[in-house]
Amino acid sequence: MPTIRIDDTAAVGQTPKPLGLDLAWSKQAKAAIKDILARYPKERSRSATIPLLHLAQREFGGWLSVDAMQLVADTLNLPYIRVYEVATFYTMFNLKPVGKYHVQVCTNCACMVRGSDAIVQAVKEQAKIGELDDHHQGHSPCGTFTLTEVECLGACVGAPMMQVTAQNGASHYYTKLDAKQTKQILKDLKSKGVSELVDTPPADVDPISGGGYTS
Amino acid sequence: MTTTPLPPAPEGMLNVYVDGRLVHVRKGATVMDACKAAEQEVPHFCYHKRLSVAGNCRMCMVEIEGFPKPVASCHWPAAEGMKVRTDSETATTARKGTMEFLLINHPLDCPICDQGGECTLQDLSVAYGGDRSHFHEGKRAVDDKDIGAKIKTVMTRCIHCTRCIRFATEIAGVQEMGATGRGEAMQVGTYVESALTSELAGNMIDLCPVGALTNRPFAYTARPWELVGTDTIDVLDAVGGHIRLDARAGKVMRAVPRECDAINEEWMTDAARFSTDALSSNRLTAPQLRKGRGKGKLENTGWAEAFAAIKEAVRGVRKTRLAGLMDNLHSAEDGYAFRAFMQDALGSDNVDSRMAGNLVDSKSHAAGICNTPFKRWDDADAVLLVGCNPRLEAPLLNIRLRRVVKKGAPVFVVGEVADLTYPVTHLGDTAKELETLLDGKTAAAKALAKAERPLIVVGGAVLARPDGRAIVRAAGELAEKVAMTDSWNGFNVLHDTCGRITALDMAVHPAHGGMATAEILENWRENHVDVLFLYGDCDLTPADLAGGRGTLVYIGTHATPLAAMADVVLPAAAWSEKEGLFANAEGRVQATRAAVPPPLSAKEDWKIFRALSEQVGDKLPFDTLAQLRAAIAEFCPAYAPEAIGTILPAPWQGVGKKGKLTAKPLASSVGAYYLRTAHHRESAWMKTMQAEVAPVQEEAA
Numbered sequence: 001m002p003t004i005r006i007d008d009t010a011a012v013g014q015t016p017k018p019l020g021l022d023l024a025w026s027k028q029a030k031a032a033i034k035d036i037l038a039r040y041p042k043e044r045s046r047s048a049t050i051p052l053l054h055l056a057q058r059e060f061g062g063w064l065s066v067d068a069m070q071l072v073a074d075t076l077n078l079p080y081i082r083v084y085e086v087a088t089f090y091t092m093f094n095l096k097p098v099g100k101y102h103v104q105v106c107t108n109c110a111c112m113v114r115g116s117d118a119i120v121q122a123v124k125e126q127a128k129i130g131e132l133d134d135h136h137q138g139h140s141p142c143g144t145f146t147l148t149e150v151e152c153l154g155a156c157v158g159a160p161m162m163q164v165t166a167q168n169g170a171s172h173y174y175t176k177l178d179a180k181q182t183k184q185i186l187k188d189l190k191s192k193g194v195s196e197l198v199d200t201p202p203a204d205v206d207p208i209s210g211g212g213y214t215s
Numbered sequence: 216m217t218t219t220p221l222p223p224a225p226e227g228m229l230n231v232y233v234d235g236r237l238v239h240v241r242k243g244a245t246v247m248d249a250c251k252a253a254e255q256e257v258p259h260f261c262y263h264k265r266l267s268v269a270g271n272c273r274m275c276m277v278e279i280e281g282f283p284k285p286v287a288s289c290h291w292p293a294a295e296g297m298k299v300r301t302d303s304e305t306a307t308t309a310r311k312g313t314m315e316f317l318l319i320n321h322p323l324d325c326p327i328c329d330q331g332g333e334c335t336l337q338d339l340s341v342a343y344g345g346d347r348s349h350f351h352e353g354k355r356a357v358d359d360k361d362i363g364a365k366i367k368t369v370m371t372r373c374i375h376c377t378r379c380i381r382f383a384t385e386i387a388g389v390q391e392m393g394a395t396g397r398g399e400a401m402q403v404g405t406y407v408e409s410a411l412t413s414e415l416a417g418n419m420i421d422l423c424p425v426g427a428l429t430n431r432p433f434a435y436t437a438r439p440w441e442l443v444g445t446d447t448i449d450v451l452d453a454v455g456g457h458i459r460l461d462a463r464a465g466k467v468m469r470a471v472p473r474e475c476d477a478i479n480e481e482w483m484t485d486a487a488r489f490s491t492d493a494l495s496s497n498r499l500t501a502p503q504l505r506k507g508r509g510k511g512k513l514e515n516t517g518w519a520e521a522f523a524a525i526k527e528a529v530r531g532v533r534k535t536r537l538a539g540l541m542d543n544l545h546s547a548e549d550g551y552a553f554r555a556f557m558q559d560a561l562g563s564d565n566v567d568s569r570m571a572g573n574l575v576d577s578k579s580h581a582a583g584i585c586n587t588p589f590k591r592w593d594d595a596d597a598v599l600l601v602g603c604n605p606r607l608e609a610p611l612l613n614i615r616l617r618r619v620v621k622k623g624a625p626v627f628v629v630g631e632v633a634d635l636t637y638p639v640t641h642l643g644d645t646a647k648e649l650e651t652l653l654d655g656k657t658a659a660a661k662a663l664a665k666a667e668r669p670l671i672v673v674g675g676a677v678l679a680r681p682d683g684r685a686i687v688r689a690a691g692e693l694a695e696k697v698a699m700t701d702s703w704n705g706f707n708v709l710h711d712t713c714g715r716i717t718a719l720d721m722a723v724h725p726a727h728g729g730m731a732t733a734e735i736l737e738n739w740r741e742n743h744v745d746v747l748f749l750y751g752d753c754d755l756t757p758a759d760l761a762g763g764r765g766t767l768v769y770i771g772t773h774a775t776p777l778a779a780m781a782d783v784v785l786p787a788a789a790w791s792e793k794e795g796l797f798a799n800a801e802g803r804v805q806a807t808r809a810a811v812p813p814p815l816s817a818k819e820d821w822k823i824f825r826a827l828s829e830q831v832g833d834k835l836p837f838d839t840l841a842q843l844r845a846a847i848a849e850f851c852p853a854y855a856p857e858a859i860g861t862i863l864p865a866p867w868q869g870v871g872k873k874g875k876l877t878a879k880p881l882a883s884s885v886g887a888y889y890l891r892t893a894h895h896r897e898s899a900w901m902k903t904m905q906a907e908v909a910p911v912q913e914e915a916a
């Protein structure tokens with residue numbers, strides 16, 4: 001049986017270390033942090049770890065460098081390891097840089113039986129992405145797209161589906177896809193840009209109708 | 216099992232049956248506690264009595280009557296009338312299942328694993344392991360982590376019990392270990408690889424139930440079953456923790472802690488654990504003599520020749536021109552014999568052990584010890600540190616301070632600020648703050664006055680200052696004012712080593728107007744001292760002795776630069792090679808035992824002084840260790856056989872001496888933690904570990 005090597009390459013393809021990026025929160029981010037912190041009792045500001053990690057991911061290019069995690073830790077006055085633990089636990093945090101658009105195709109049960117393999121294939125072809133790596137991820141040579149196969153995103157009723165997220169966090173669920181549509185969506189994204197994406201958290205999508213956002 | 220109604224349990228207790236045996240446990244106790252009370256050992260990995268309960272290994276399964284499934288006993292609350300079975304088929308099958316899961320990814324590398332022979336997983340798999348697995352998928356292999364010079368990691372062996380993480384977080388107070396990733400990709404480590412900064416990190420080695428974290432310096436040097444253990448005391452700081460030295464073929468291979476609730480609980484400092492290499496490197500193994508005084512080379516010689524040379528050197532020299540200095544690693548036997556040798560055999564009063572020149576007031580025992588027993592430090596509800604960094608001076612006591620801080624006790628610091636692993640309120644750098652506290656008007660003063668059991672800790676370095684006695688007086692007055700009741704004396708002085716306290720007890724300081732350290736050194740440099748007996752390195756550098764043309768006699772364990780300056784060198788036994796009595800900071804006297812014999816021709820120290828006394832003057836009146844100990848017991852009752860291991864009451868008579876408090880900032884006695892004594896400075900591992908945390912600081916000459 002092959003051995004499964006558990007290494008640290010989830011982080012930038014090498015042992016995690018700070019990159020010396022010298023990050024700082026923008027003015028808007030600072031205001032957002034103030035809002036977020038107001039939601040928790042003062043001595044429980046640790047609860048803000050996840051919202052702040054999301055914020056950092058939007059702020060600093062769609063992924064979390066060790067530097068970004070440390071900035072979050074410093075902001076919340078936490079030991080670094082406590083933030084590393086959280087950031088590495090959730091797959092929604094990207095530990096490696098991603099393309100301009102992060103395309104997450106669900107390949108879980110419902111989507112799979114409704115043909116998600118074809119969607120993955122369509123994204124690969126359109127974005128010229130080769131074999132996916134151990135973390136089920138691949139990047140287009142142009143740097144525009146990163147494809148990740150993910151587990152259920154909670155939109156099974158619109159299976160097969162994919163979520164596309166821009167580096168600034170703007171995100172959209174595309175449901176009831178077929179290969180042709182998928183290719184067209186990617187084409188449009190590349191030519192027309194972010195305006196195509198509505199920054200709608202998945203919870204706001206009406207699961208039955210697809211909230212009118214389905215193609 | 217019985218069906219008759221149970222008699223009511225005593226107040227606050229519960230009736231629990233374990234394997235048919237009735238035991239009483241506290242309300243709130245766990246099923247594991249009940250099993251322990253019934254003397255039934257439940258196998259476990261993640262549970263540890265001094266750490267929080269994690270309940271993640273699932274090895275501690277037991278069956279409870281009426282429960283549909285086996286339960287993890289370590290976190291299941293015991294209830295009235297519960298009937299627990301630790302040995303039923305259900306329990307055993309559950310444990311076997313857990314074991315099979317654990318062994319899915321655990322490598323079969325016991326033959327090359329340093330934990331082999333003392334591995335919980337190995338032991339329990341003998342009882343619960345199967346000889347084959349249902350698992351046919353790939354095994355995981357985890358990259359090893361570099362977490363510094365102390366701990367070697369083989370992370371594929373990790374069973375994710377999280378004991379190391381909980382120790383670092385809860386006890387050491389250094390949040391550096393964690394679990395990153397999830398599911399199959401979960402890893403235990405520091406994520407960003409870096410050396411652990413705790414002075415207690417080595418304890419994770421003992422806690423790790425498998426061979427994932429092992430002693431790095433000790434790696435691949437010996438198997439546990441080849442080692443002969445000797446129960447002894449760690450005398451390298453002032454706490455005197457219980458340890459065991461493991462030796463093989465006359466060489467100390469490693470040191471591990473022993474349990475002692477009153478002192479070290481079950482922890483050990485890294486400075487003690489990882490400095491054992493010093494005991495077998497660069498040792499003096501034969502007497503040495505400089506042929507052709509001043510210029511010649513030191514050459515090995517016999518004891519008789521060396522003694523003859525000393526006899527020659529002291530012949531006809533006036534007693535005031537003889538002097539002796541002793542350092543801080545010696546037992547009561549050593550100190551008593553050395554002082555007797557200087558004072559009685561040679562007739563010289565110029566003898567001192569207070570290297571930094573600390574002025575003690577020998578009248579009051581309470582002035583030089585921790586009047587609050589260590590165990591009671593846990594009860595403190597406010598803390599004042601005066602020129603003291605407990606994290607570096609006594610890491611084992613810092614654990615207790617962390618504990619009271621967690622319970623809400625405020626910590627005030629007078630002196631330099633450092634990261635003590637808990638938040639502190641810095642009052643100021645100088646001892647003048649004590650006056651403010653005595654005035655009682657500030658918030659800190661009020662907090663101390665309001666506290667019922669405040670703990671005042673004065674660092675050892677304070678005593679070495681010209682205004683040391685005045686500071687001790689001020690701190691003592693403050694203690695009298697706020698920290699003294701019938702059941703509580705909150706005044707504590709924390710010396711740097713057990714030997715320092717022991718030497719003071721043995722009165723190794725000038726009597727009848729003899730010279731103290733600074734004076735002795737000055738007179739030596741100016742050639743008013745003809746023969747100087749240097750007993751250990753005494754924290755001196757060659758520059759301190761430069762210019763002296765008298766005869767330098769070095770009695771010690773290591774070939775240090777000072778030994779190289781000597782005219783006669785006498786090889787002595789290290790602390791691990793002799794039976795010795797040492798007082799710790801609480802004033803508790805404990806006995807060390809010899810783990811190995813002294814190397815080659817080296818001799819036990821007191822025997823050297825006894826033999827030499829016969830050559831140079833009056834023979835000292837003890838021929839055996841028993842006679843010497845009897846003399847010591849008479850001299851200081853705390854060292855009497857019946858007092859060993861206990862704390863004798865130290866009556867309070869006020870401390871220190873009224874004087875002016877200067878504006879010189881207070882500093883801690885320990886700068887470079889891993890190089891804190893002459894013993895540590897001989898250890899290559901200690902140098903590596905010091906370099907890891909901070910560049911080696913220059914010793915103040």
Ligand code: SF4
Nearest residue numbers: 373374376377379423
């Ligand atoms: S390294 Fe050892 S102590 Fe730490 S989680 Fe793994 S098995 Fe437990």
Ligand code: FES
Nearest residue numbers: 106111152153155
């Ligand atoms: S299975 Fe694809 S969204 Fe649920």
Ligand code: FES
Nearest residue numbers: 259272273275289
């Ligand atoms: S000891 Fe109970 S779950 Fe680990």
